[in-house]
Amino acid sequence: MKVFQYRFVAALAVAVSLVLALSACGGGGSSGSNDNPTVPAPVPQPTPDPEPTPEPSLSASCAKLPLGDPSAACAQETATFQEEVDAAIFTLMAERPELFDADGKTQSTGAYYVGLIKILDRQGICGFYDGEELAVTDSPSFNDQYDILTSKNQVRTGSRTYRATCSPSAVPPPEAPLAPSPAGCSLPPSREVACSREGDGKFFFQVEAAVRQIMDERPELFDFNDTATRTDWPRILDLAAYQQAVVDVLVAQGFCAKDDRQEEIAVKNENFFNEQYDIQLADKYVRLGEGMYRSTCYPAAF
16 A cells, blocks of 8 residues: 555656646647747848038138128228238239239139138138129128129239128128038038139049940940031930939049039039039030030039
C-alpha cells in the first residue's frame, strides 16, 4: 500500500512538472499569442536639408529705414549728398580700378552701382539704384536723385549729376519677397541691383558643354533634320524639357542654375554675381556659340 502511494505521488509530481513547463513555454494557448510582442524598430526618416543662411542686406543703412513712398513728389532743389556721392565714386575707382578703363568708362554697370551702395553704407547713407538714377538718403523725410553714369557707361561726377529731391523719401521701395532657391542650390536667394554684358561670360564653356551633352544624351528632344539657317543647330521639340535638362547638368556639376521663365537660364556659384544665358534661338532652335551669353547681374538675380 505504501509502494502504491509512493508511485502515485511520484507520477503526480511528474505531471505537475510537465504542466508547469508547458505553461512557461506558452504551449497551453491555442492562439499562439505572445504576452510581450516585439515592437517594430522605428523607420529612420531622412534628415531634411538645412535652410540656407539668408544673405545680409546689401545696405544695412537702407534696412534701418522705413519703406519709402513710391508716390513721393520730386523737384529740383539743393543737393544734400553731392560731396558724399562724388567721394564714393572716387573711392570706388581707387579700390576697384579694374572696373574702369583709361577714359573713365565702367566695365560693369552692376558692379559699379553695388560698389557705390556699399561705400555709402559705410557712412550710414542708404543708396538705391532704381534702374536709371542713384537714390540717396539717410532719412525717411526725403531723398536725392543722382545720375552718375552716361548712356555710354561714362562715369559722371560733380553738380551736373544731381537731378531732384523727393519728399518724403521714395527709398527704400517695397519689394516682392524673394523666391526660394531652386532645387539643388545650397545658396540663399538673392536680388540683383543691375545687369550688363561683360565679355563672353565666365561660365560660357560649361554652359555650352552642357547643351552639347544634352544633344548627345537626349536625342528625343530634337529634330536633327530641321536646323536653323546656316547652322547645324537642331529644332527643339520640347523647349521646357530641353532647358531643364541643361539646368540639371549644370546643377550636377555644382552650379546653382534655373530656367528663367523658359527665356534664359541663370547660373551662379556664389551670390556676388550670376550670369544669364539664352540657349535657344527664336523659341525654336538650339543656340550655341558666343551669342548664348547675355549678361552678368550683381548681386545674383536669384
